[in-house]
Amino acid sequence: MTVGYAYYFLEDAYLRMTAQRSPTFSRILSRDHSIFDRCFFEVNNLRKAMALVLHAGNTNKNAFKALIAAEYSGVKVELVKDFEMGVSNKTPEFLKMNPIGKVPVLETPEGPIFESNAIARYVTRLKVDNPLLGSSLIEYAHIEQWIDFGSLEIDTNILRWFIPRIGYAVYLPPAEEVAISSLKRALAALNVYLASNTYLVGQAVTLADIILTCNLTLGFSWIMTKSFTSEFPHVERYFWTMVNIPTFKKILGEIKQAESVPPVQSAKKPTQSKSKGQDGPNKEVKKEAKKESAKPKAEEAGEEEEAPKPKPKNPLDLLPPSKMILDEWKRLYSNTKTNFREVAIKGFWDMYDPKGYSLWFCDYKYNDENTVSFVTLNKVGGFLQRMDLARKYAFGKMLVIGSEAPFKVKGLWLFRGQEVPQFVIDECYDMELYEWKKVDINDEAQKERVNQMIEDYEPFEGESLLDAKCFK
Numbered sequence: 091m092t093v094g095y096a097y098y099f100l101e102d103a104y105l106r107m108t109a110q111r112s113p114t115f116s117r118i119l120s121r122d123h124s125i126f127d128r129c130f131f132e133v134n135n136l137r138k139a140m141a142l143v144l145h146a147g148n149t150n151k152n153a154f155k156a157l158i159a160a161e162y163s164g165v166k167v168e169l170v171k172d173f174e175m176g177v178s179n180k181t182p183e184f185l186k187m188n189p190i191g192k193v194p195v196l197e198t199p200e201g202p203i204f205e206s207n208a209i210a211r212y213v214t215r216l217k218v219d220n221p222l223l224g225s226s227l228i229e230y231a232h233i234e235q236w237i238d239f240g241s242l243e244i245d246t247n248i249l250r251w252f253i254p255r256i257g258y259a260v261y262l263p264p265a266e267e268v269a270i271s272s273l274k275r276a277l278a279a280l281n282v283y284l285a286s287n288t289y290l291v292g293q294a295v296t297l298a299d300i301i302l303t304c305n306l307t308l309g310f311s312w313i314m315t316k317s318f319t320s321e322f323p324h325v326e327r328y329f330w331t332m333v334n335i336p337t338f339k340k341i342l343g344e345i346k347q348a349e350s351v352p353p354v355q356s357a358k359k360p361t362q363s364k365s366k367g368q369d370g371p372n373k374e375v376k377k378e379a380k381k382e383s384a385k386p387k388a389e390e391a392g393e394e395e396e397a398p399k400p401k402p403k404n405p406l407d408l409l410p411p412s413k414m415i416l417d418e419w420k421r422l423y424s425n426t427k428t429n430f431r432e433v434a435i436k437g438f439w440d441m442y443d444p445k446g447y448s449l450w451f452c453d454y455k456y457n458d459e460n461t462v463s464f465v466t467l468n469k470v471g472g473f474l475q476r477m478d479l480a481r482k483y484a485f486g487k488m489l490v491i492g493s494e495a496p497f498k499v500k501g502l503w504l505f506r507g508q509e510v511p512q513f514v515i516d517e518c519y520d521m522e523l524y525e526w527k528k529v530d531i532n533d534e535a536q537k538e539r540v541n542q543m544i545e546d547y548e549p550f551e552g553e554s555l556l557d558a559k560c561f562k
């Protein structure tokens with residue numbers, strides 16, 4: 091008897107028995123419970139013995155959920171061979187399995203399943219009493235709670251931030267601001283929870299950890315830089331612990347944290363896509379590249395039909411070398427705790443290379459609008475977040491000035507080169523909200539203003555500081 095035939099035979103017997111659970115049948119069952127149980131176990135064993143086919147590319151973090159769950163559960167799940175994003179998932183056969191044409195889809199002897207969380211749950215339930223699913227009613231509920239949280243609060247906001255940046259949805263700065271602040275809100279809550287918990291539920295990995303970690307993988311790999319995640323140290327600790335568990339690592343490969351937030355690209359026109367406009371603008375785009383090696387690696391951004399182009403060099407990298415090492419200054423700034431003027435400020439001017447760098451004052455043009463303190467602080471925080479793309483080339487201080495509204499926002503920036511870098515002006519819409527004035531370092535008054543801004547001197551121009559934020 092083939093495995094498939096045995097499967098259907100047992101499945102059929104099992105379903106009949108379940109369907110006929112009349113009181114009389116129940117009595118028979120309770121007398122001979124073992125037949126029912128054995129049948130159930132055999133069905134499940136056969137389910138596990140047969141490799142289930144998962145349709146997705148080998149870099150899809152949604153597919154990783156089921157693959158990791160399968161590893162933990164002793165279930166065989168295999169990625170379909172030669173999957174081509176935008177082609178394989180648009181065939182009539184595929185659309186029969188998932189009418190929306192998205193991946194992943196799991197083929198099972200009982201029929202296809204789409205939606206990655208449902209797939210991961212199915213795979214996990216193939217193991218009877220699987221500890222990944224918890225062991226009490228409240229644990230089941232908490233696992234579901236964190237699965238929804240990971241999808242709706244974390245994944246959704248990461249995607250709302252990431253997708254427009256890589257050109258697969260319209261980029262709207264205020265929408266990005268909302269996505270980032272919603273993501274931060276979720277991460278802050280998660281951070282509090284993880285301060286006293288190693289895992290999301292109980293004392294071991296559950297399906298909730300698998301799903302949340304896979305969702306975070308996209309964020310950490312593509313958009314959540316160290317400067318972004320360092321606000322959430324317990325989330326960082328959790329994430330790096332999870333992805334280094336051998337069972338996770340086997341599927342995820344080595345994860346490298348994003349070094350910068352992807353610069354905004356112009357929205358892709360539908361005609362550029364091979365799938366000729368079938369894809370909605372909001373689709374999730376991870377590169378579903380052909381397997382280059384047997385080992386899956388973290389997602390790659392972009393669409394698979396686009397050959398990776400060599401990254402154009404930033405013009406600032408082509409400037410003559412400077413004796414000033416920006417990171418050395420940033421380290422000095424961060425490490426100086428006392429005698430700031432004598433150590434950090436003096437050190438700054440000793441290092442400063444006016445040929446390789448320039449200093450700029452910026453002054454917010456619409457200070458009258460700064461009537462609510464936390465809104466003003468968030469605005470400045472958002473600006474610094476968006477400046478992430480300039481981290482290699484800039485240092486900045488932003489002061490929020492005044493003890494009552496309207497607050498003034500003024501800043502000092504150190505940029506590589508002699509101009510405010512063009513790519514920053516192009517990519518960071520906040521730049522035009524400020525007046526920019528180059529510092530004349532031969533003017534002692536301007537130099538002193540630089541010093542005061544670097545050291546958060548108070549009172550600054552006669553007023554107290556509501557906050558001083560540093561970009562480093």
Ligand SMILES: N[C@@H](CCC(=O)N[C@@H](CS)C(=O)NCC(=O)O)C(=O)O
Binds near residue numbers: 150179193370376
């Ligand atoms: N909620 C779905 C999301 C599926 C999804 O967005 N899949 C993307 C790739 S990760 C896709 O297939 N996009 C192709 C398209 O939009 O046509 C899940 O968790 O499975």
